[in-house]
Amino acid sequence: MLSALTVAAFTLSLLVPPPGFSVEVLSVSGEGCPPGTAQVAPSPDNQAFTVTYSDFLVQGKGSEAKKTCELQLRVNHPADYTYAVEATDYRGFAALDAGTTGIKKASYHFVGHGPTRHITNTYAGPMSDNWQATDKPDPGKLVHGPCKQKKPLRIVVELRVKGKSGFMSMDSTDSSVSAKFKLNWKKC
Secondary structure, three states, X not given: XXXXXXXXXXHHHHHOOOXXXXXXXXXEEOOOOOOOOEXXXXXXXXXXXXXXXOOOEEEEEOOOEEEEEEEEEEEEOOOOEEEEEEEEEEEEEEEEOOOOEEEEEEEEEXXXXXXXXXXXXXXXXXXXXXXXEEEOOOHHHOOOOOOOOOOOEEEEEEEEEEOOEEEEEOOOOOOOOXXXXXXXXXXX
């Protein structure tokens, strides 16, 4: 019985978000996010942050085309907490002719610390619809940032179109958020 209580207490310590946090954009680069076109905001419940892209679109006509966006963020939080990215949700729109493929690739890691998480999603034409991609790593494989240092979180997203003709974007026709990063908090 004691071990069950210990596991429950440990699990709760991972889920309780700290009081208030902020996200600071350190750098934005790439042809997928010209200056002023990527916005980052923490959620009111301190459990996630969102990235909204307003001009991230790649279009291909008979050849491969790709665009990338790289963000470096500092998640500011109390010193006795750290976090891991528990899940990501990406949304967008794709209009792909038959014989055309749209690909969304994403990776994220703490700069100078820990392994990178890579996610690839492929969409085949014909398609003209919103798309959504969710990634949820195994809870045992979450990588929390170091406790003593607040390392920047580097996020790289690539959109690629291969084949006849089509486009793919990181926004959606219903104006929903383009990307959401759910956080897993842990006391140091």
